[in-house]
Amino acid sequence: MFVCHCGTNIAGVVDIARVVEAAKRMPQVVYVSDNKYTCSDPGQGSIKNAIGEHKLDRVVVSACSPRMHEKTFRKAVAQAGLNPYMLEIANIREHDSWVHAFDKEGATAKAIELVRLAVAKVSRDAQLHARQIGLTKRALVIGGGIAGIQAALDIANSGHEVVVVEREATIGGRMAQVDKTFPTLDCSACILSPKMVELSSHPRVTLLTYAEVVSVKGFLGNFEVEIRQKARKVDHASCTGCGTCWQKCPEKVKSDFDLGLGERTAIYIPFPQAVPPKPVIDLESCRYMKYLAFTASGAEGKKPPQCRICEKLCPTGSIDWEQKDKILTEKFGAIVVATGFKTFDHSAYGEYGAGAYPDVITGLQLERMMSASGPTGGEVRRPSDGAHPKTVVFVSCVGSRDEAKGRAYCSKVCCMYIAKHAIMLKEHDPEVQSFVFYIDIRAGGKGYEEFVRRAQEEYGAIYLRGRVSKIYQEGRKLKVLGEDSLIGRPVEIDADLVVLATGIEPSTGVVDLAQRLSISYDTDRFLVEAHPKLRPVETQTDGVFLAGVCIGPKDIPETVAQGSAAAAKVAALFSQEYITTDPMTATVDLMKCTGCMLCAQVCPFKAIGSQTMRDGKVLANVNESLCKGCGLCAAACRGKAIDLRGFTNQQLLAEVTSLWQ
Amino acid sequence: MKQEARAPSEKRGGGQNTFSYYPGCALKSSAREYDISARLCCESLGIELRELADWTCCGASSAHATSDVLAVALPGKDLHAASEAGYPLVTACAMCFSRLKIAAHETADMATRTLAGDVSGNIVPVMHLLEVIDSRLASLVPNKGLAGLKVACFYGCLLVRPKAVAIDDAENPQVMDRLMRTIGAEPMPWAFKTECCGAGLPLARPDIVRRLSHRILLSAAAVGADCVAVACPECHANLDMHQAGMGGKHGGEVRVPVVYFTQLLGLSLGFSPYELHLDRHMVDPLPALSSKGLA
Numbered sequence A: 001m002f003v004c005h006c007g008t009n010i011a012g013v014v015d016i017a018r019v020v021e022a023a024k025r026m027p028q029v030v031y032v033s034d035n036k037y038t039c040s041d042p043g044q045g046s047i048k049n050a051i052g053e054h055k056l057d058r059v060v061v062s063a064c065s066p067r068m069h070e071k072t073f074r075k076a077v078a079q080a081g082l083n084p085y086m087l088e089i090a091n092i093r094e095h096d097s098w099v100h101a102f103d104k105e106g107a108t109a110k111a112i113e114l115v116r117l118a119v120a121k122v123s124r125d126a127q128l129h130a131r132q133i134g135l136t137k138r139a140l141v142i143g144g145g146i147a148g149i150q151a152a153l154d155i156a157n158s159g160h161e162v163v164v165v166e167r168e169a170t171i172g173g174r175m176a177q178v179d180k181t182f183p184t185l186d187c188s189a190c191i192l193s194p195k196m197v198e199l200s201s202h203p204r205v206t207l208l209t210y211a212e213v214v215s216v217k218g219f220l221g222n223f224e225v226e227i228r229q230k231a232r233k234v235d236h237a238s239c240t241g242c243g244t245c246w247q248k249c250p251e252k253v254k255s256d257f258d259l260g261l262g263e264r265t266a267i268y269i270p271f272p273q274a275v276p277p278k279p280v281i282d283l284e285s286c287r288y289m290k291y292l293a294f295t296a297s298g299a300e301g302k303k304p305p306q307c308r309i310c311e312k313l314c315p316t317g318s319i320d321w322e323q324k325d326k327i328l329t330e331k332f333g334a335i336v337v338a339t340g341f342k343t344f345d346h347s348a349y350g351e352y353g354a355g356a357y358p359d360v361i362t363g364l365q366l367e368r369m370m371s372a373s374g375p376t377g378g379e380v381r382r383p384s385d386g387a388h389p390k391t392v393v394f395v396s397c398v399g400s401r402d403e404a405k406g407r408a409y410c411s412k413v414c415c416m417y418i419a420k421h422a423i424m425l426k427e428h429d430p431e432v433q434s435f436v437f438y439i440d441i442r443a444g445g446k447g448y449e450e451f452v453r454r455a456q457e458e459y460g461a462i463y464l465r466g467r468v469s470k471i472y473q474e475g476r477k478l479k480v481l482g483e484d485s486l487i488g489r490p491v492e493i494d495a496d497l498v499v500l501a502t503g504i505e506p507s508t509g510v511v512d513l514a515q516r517l518s519i520s521y522d523t524d525r526f527l528v529e530a531h532p533k534l535r536p537v538e539t540q541t542d543g544v545f546l547a548g549v550c551i552g553p554k555d556i557p558e559t560v561a562q563g564s565a566a567a568a569k570v571a572a573l574f575s576q577e578y579i580t581t582d583p584m585t586a587t588v589d590l591m592k593c594t595g596c597m598l599c600a601q602v603c604p605f606k607a608i609g610s611q612t613m614r615d616g617k618v619l620a621n622v623n624e625s626l627c628k629g630c631g632l633c634a635a636a637c638r639g640k641a642i643d644l645r646g647f648t649n650q651q652l653l654a655e656v657t658s659l660w661q
Numbered sequence B: 001m002k003q004e005a006r007a008p009s010e011k012r013g014g015g016q017n018t019f020s021y022y023p024g025c026a027l028k029s030s031a032r033e034y035d036i037s038a039r040l041c042c043e044s045l046g047i048e049l050r051e052l053a054d055w056t057c058c059g060a061s062s063a064h065a066t067s068d069v070l071a072v073a074l075p076g077k078d079l080h081a082a083s084e085a086g087y088p089l090v091t092a093c094a095m096c097f098s099r100l101k102i103a104a105h106e107t108a109d110m111a112t113r114t115l116a117g118d119v120s121g122n123i124v125p126v127m128h129l130l131e132v133i134d135s136r137l138a139s140l141v142p143n144k145g146l147a148g149l150k151v152a153c154f155y156g157c158l159l160v161r162p163k164a165v166a167i168d169d170a171e172n173p174q175v176m177d178r179l180m181r182t183i184g185a186e187p188m189p190w191a192f193k194t195e196c197c198g199a200g201l202p203l204a205r206p207d208i209v210r211r212l213s214h215r216i217l218l219s220a221a222a223v224g225a226d227c228v229a230v231a232c233p234e235c236h237a238n239l240d241m242h243q244a245g246m247g248g249k250h251g252g253e254v255r256v257p258v259v260y261f262t263q264l265l266g267l268s269l270g271f272s273p274y275e276l277h278l279d280r281h282m283v284d285p286l287p288a289l290s291s292k293g294l295a
């Protein structure tokens, strides 16, 4: 038994001498000493010495919280030759001296009780042994935006295999849609495309585009994942990406990549620099698919045309109408989730026309228009009549910082991209006058504040602090009514184009994915990190990591940093030959278990499954690699068949009864 | 509170056809045509309106500007009477609706209830006539009665604000638009559905009323509406009565008839313009209606 003063942290309140005296009289205690700082080198030394000298077989340290130094003391005990789990800590600092600083008498009495509990528990400690399990050194990255690309490249470059699953027909994510990037105005495609190509040609990377994760089983180091490769109706092994098919396909539909501003064909690549540069057939718009659906339905009337022009023209015969969705089952040791975001649907804003005015567009649509490979060839034109707008109004915080729309959070990148847009518009056409309605300008970041000032001072953007209350069409103009809250007056602007800075929200389907992976999401559906400050790219599920905007709004530099951070975590994991598991897990006493499986229902980590015994009985079975030792199952078990190693029912009972002995 | 006063549960909620009806002061005087057309429509649709016995002022404008307690206690008395009667309380006036529904909302809070006296522990639902008819749209045989008539539906402020008592979205409400579409008229998309008409200022600051109402009417005219449909006697007064004085330094003159939605519904149900008192308005809607063959 070692009682720690912790300087004056404990000794200033608790009468250590009395605790030592009391401990000496407790059953089974053969040796008691006190120390100014037990965690210090000499402190730990005194524990090791005492173990040898007095042949101690178990140890209690009365000191600070086990969260602080349990590991330290376990190691010390182990170095002296004991099983590291033959140690208990009585927390007489956080639980006592710190909270009872004004009641020394009471605090001393409580310290003695806490020590008594620990003694009762330690005498029933069993030797526990950590298990080692193997791991598959192969990572899965879900989402091929810049976060996923960066994570995959870093993992691959550290020598491990990576599979990237991207559900769209190309990797690149939202960054591929952006034209220039703040605050340096370098072209997004120019810095992204090389990374996309590097990823697709990396020997250790397998790229699965047009694919989705269907199910995830297993645990840290040993995940088994089912992936659906959606039918592309094009054999990518033989396709050369020559482009004949998408140049000749007669069926045109609105392009999602260009956010409805431009058109694409039914067989398409989303944009010229797409990776892989090979097409997919959109089953909903393809004429032949419509023909097949029509004949299959047995409907009367004129049949749609059979078309099949792509098939006739394809020089390599790569069109494969028989191709079906395929399910691949793969093993991974770690998973990085990088599913990014979509922008808020502004049809919720009736006051801004609920999406009905063609010349009220979103920031991302403006990016597409400014892009040289975009639907207008880089010219900014009004969707309604193709005219070049001269007066442009920006509205910030549409679907951000607006609790009435259920979006209380800040989308973080909008203030910056509005400033970027104001600058770019002026560079495209010096006659453009931009007005920016804002709540606050959030420009924290290297060179960011200076960038916004440039938009205002050099590019003449007029910033008005206030919200826009209404937008309506008046002839060819859009009337924008708002308030300049700095001068306290209403403002009216006749605009040619209004750009709504629609907020950032998590990608569709992220909740399903999170549930499949057993990771948490918050009320806004952003994924939750294991610790918001100290473990920003880990999750509560070991082996599953996060990166990018799926955690919360952020810009490209931050996203890339997180991609690399997640990769570093994966590489560190893969640098081990084995995974050592904590032995403090639940165990099932098969003689008592009735197989009611209530434990499986309460387990938050899906660690309890069933096993069929030789006599056909189905009983509970704990997967020790998944078990976190939370004890919920032990509390729920009606027949007391489940026990938690290190916290057995017997130990807890002994602690409690020690209080009145 | 008397036990037998509690409404049998089948009388509550949707589905039933009997309502306590609260006309309010305006519908008994300046907006009589609203009251008359509302009753005609309801009768024709099989909705029984039983005028609330001994109803008193809802407190609009004066009470809630004077005292928080009075603002709840005055309509509270009517809510109490409605609870005794046991039927949902319906009103056609947007102001009465707002006062009654807010009172019902606030009396849910015990503290207010104690302050305002026993309002009744058993408050019946408060509904606006638009909601009642909207819930029966399915049974209203869609017809082409008003085909060709372009209507700008004007909701004003009180039906859609504040959120806790609103009957529809505050920015782009649809309930009246739906009704108009069902009876064959064409509800125009426009941006001034819920703008301020000048509310209670026509005597104190008629200039403000004219300026605000003028914008609303100009916008209705700009989208090509043949008339503006309203569901509030105050909106009607401001938009209709003050039209003659509008224009001048605020832009061009404007002549847009302003009618109650119940009058248009009544036309589609086969009542004559005179039965519906469409001739009582300052801006005569009859020329516009007859040009569409509706009068």
Ligand SMILES: Cc1cc2nc3c(=O)[nH]c(=O)nc-3n(C[C@H](O)[C@H](O)[C@H](O)COP(=O)(O)OP(=O)(O)OC[C@H]3O[C@@H](n4cnc5c(N)ncnc54)[C@H](O)[C@@H]3O)c2cc1C
Residues within 6 Å of the ligand: A142, A143, A144, A145, A146, A147, A148, A165, A166, A167, A168, A171, A172, A173, A174, A175, A178, A180, A181, A182, A183, A211, A212, A213, A338, A339, A340, A341, A342, A343, A363, A364, A367, A413, A417, A420, A507, A508, A509, A510, A513, A547, A548, A549, A550, A554, A555, A556, A557, A559
């Ligand atoms: C208008 C606008 C302008 C911007 N301008 C700038 C700028 O100038 N500078 C800057 O630094 N930042 C800018 N940003 C922010 C930038 O776009 C983001 O920081 C960046 O794109 C985030 O990358 P990501 O990989 O986290 O997410 P994303 O780019 O969204 O990528 C996520 C990827 O995951 C895929 N995916 C989603 N769900 C699944 C699933 N279930 N299975 C498989 N795949 C899935 C998606 O298809 C997508 O390809 C701007 C943002 C907007 C909206």
